[in-house]
Amino acid sequence: MRSFLESLGSWNVTEPKNGSIKTKYFVVPPLNDTQIPYTRVNHNKYMVTDKAAYVGTSNWSGDYFISTGGVSCIVKKPNITDPDSLSIPEELKLVFERDWDSSYTFDINTVEQPPYCHDNK
Known part of the structure; x- marks a missing residue:
C-alpha cells in the first residue's frame, strides 16, 4: 500500500501544474485489543x-x-x-x-508505519 501512495505523490514532481496530490494513512485503532481482521476500517x-x-x-x-x-x-x-x-x-x-x-490520519511522508497498521508494503 505504501508504494502505491508514494507513487501518487510523485505526480507533484512530474506534473506540477495547477494543484498537488497529498496522501495520508487513515487508521482506526482496534477496539479493546480485539484482532478481528477487516473490522474497524474506513x-x-x-x-x-x-x-x-x-x-x-x-x-x-x-x-x-x-x-x-x-x-x-x-x-x-x-x-x-x-x-x-x-x-x-x-x-x-x-x-x-x-x-x-482527524487524529486517525498520518502523513505518509512523516510516518514510516502508522500505529495499528500491519499492511505497510
Missing part, C-alpha cells in the same frame, strides 16, 4: 468535485471494474436556496474533511 468509496459526487461499491482498481459487479451513482449539486440545507456533495465534502483532519 472503506469509503466516493469522490467529490465542485459540481457533483460519485458514490460506489467498487474498489478503485482497473480489474475491479472489469471482473466485479457493483453499484454507483453520481449526484449533481442542485441549486439550493435554503441556507440551512446542504446538498449531498457538500455533505460528503464535510465528511471527507472531518476524516482528513
Whole structure:
C-alpha cells in the first residue's frame, strides 16, 4: 500500500501544474485489543468535485471494474436556496474533511508505519 501512495505523490514532481496530490494513512485503532481482521476500517468509496459526487461499491482498481459487479451513482449539486440545507456533495465534502483532519490520519511522508497498521508494503 505504501508504494502505491508514494507513487501518487510523485505526480507533484512530474506534473506540477495547477494543484498537488497529498496522501495520508487513515487508521482506526482496534477496539479493546480485539484482532478481528477487516473490522474497524474506513472503506469509503466516493469522490467529490465542485459540481457533483460519485458514490460506489467498487474498489478503485482497473480489474475491479472489469471482473466485479457493483453499484454507483453520481449526484449533481442542485441549486439550493435554503441556507440551512446542504446538498449531498457538500455533505460528503464535510465528511471527507472531518476524516482528513482527524487524529486517525498520518502523513505518509512523516510516518514510516502508522500505529495499528500491519499492511505497510
